[in-house]
Amino acid sequence: MAENSFFLSGDKVLLKPFSTSDINDDYVGWLNDPNVVRFSNQRFLKHDMESCLRYQASFEGTDNLFMIVRRLLDDRPIGTVTAYVARHHGTVDMGIMIGDRSVWGMGYGQDAWGTLMNWFLGREDIRKLTAGTLACNFGMIKLMERSGMSLETVRKAQEIVEGHPEDILYYAKFHGS
Numbered sequence: 001m002a003e004n005s006f007f008l009s010g011d012k013v014l015l016k017p018f019s020t021s022d023i024n025d026d027y028v029g030w031l032n033d034p035n036v037v038r039f040s041n042q043r044f045l046k047h048d049m050e051s052c053l054r055y056q057a058s059f060e061g062t063d064n065l066f067m068i069v070r071r072l073l074d075d076r077p078i079g080t081v082t083a084y085v086a087r088h089h090g091t092v093d094m095g096i097m098i099g100d101r102s103v104w105g106m107g108y109g110q111d112a113w114g115t116l117m118n119w120f121l122g123r124e125d126i127r128k129l130t131a132g133t134l135a136c137n138f139g140m141i142k143l144m145e146r147s148g149m150s151l152e153t154v155r156k157a158q159e160i161v162e163g164h165p166e167d168i169l170y171y172a173k174f175h176g177s
């Protein structure tokens with residue numbers, strides 16, 4: 001979605017399409033922070049301005065969304081959300097990164113997640129919303145369960161995290177449920 005005027009507002013955050021002006025040292029720093037990417041495959045990569053521009057460009061001309069999460073309080077960027085839309089199936093797979101660790105545990109992630117999820121599930125063309133996370137990502141599991149998503153399936157011992165095989169949990173919520 002290219003329109004610059006598009007935005008979604010929650011109680012605590014504003015979501016806007018990610019723009020090249022959002023790529024700065026702080027943003028690149030989130031992606032290179034081992035604590036932020038601890039449970040993501042991004043931890044195997046080193047990010048820089050170029051890799052961020054390439055990632056942003058991968059959304060252009062698609063149905064998918066890449067949005068910056070800003071605090072309503074002071075407009076400070078604190079993270080990003082992604083949504084991969086399969087138009088022919090009426091499904092959306094969402095992801096989130098609250099990159100500014102100083103605001104973790106304050107409800108911003110929950111608000112960003114709920115705001116984007118409810119916007120999609122309010123659309124007639126979307127049947128189902130999905131997301132996945134490692135079983136050791138307790139914050140993400142809590143966030144998905146509290147947003148009304150249900151555990152759909154488990155891929156046992158799917159990835160190695162800090163030397164141990166970990167399950168990946170897949171959650172879902174249906175339109176109208």
Ligand SMILES: CC(C)(COP(=O)(O)OP(=O)(O)OC[C@H]1O[C@@H](n2cnc3c(N)ncnc32)[C@H](O)[C@@H]1OP(=O)(O)O)[C@@H](O)C(=O)NCCC(=O)NCCS
Nearest residue numbers: 036096097098104105106107108109110133138139140142
């Ligand atoms: C997971 C993440 C999105 C949570 O964002 P957040 O803004 O800290 O979440 P919230 O403050 O809205 O928290 C949601 C709930 O989970 C809890 N929570 C957050 N992190 C937690 C943790 N590590 N362990 C247990 N509970 C946790 C919060 O305390 C809150 O519950 P509460 O209100 O009962 O206290 C954020 O930590 C993050 O972006 N992590 C790095 C990237 C990532 O892992 N993304 C998901 C990949 S699948």
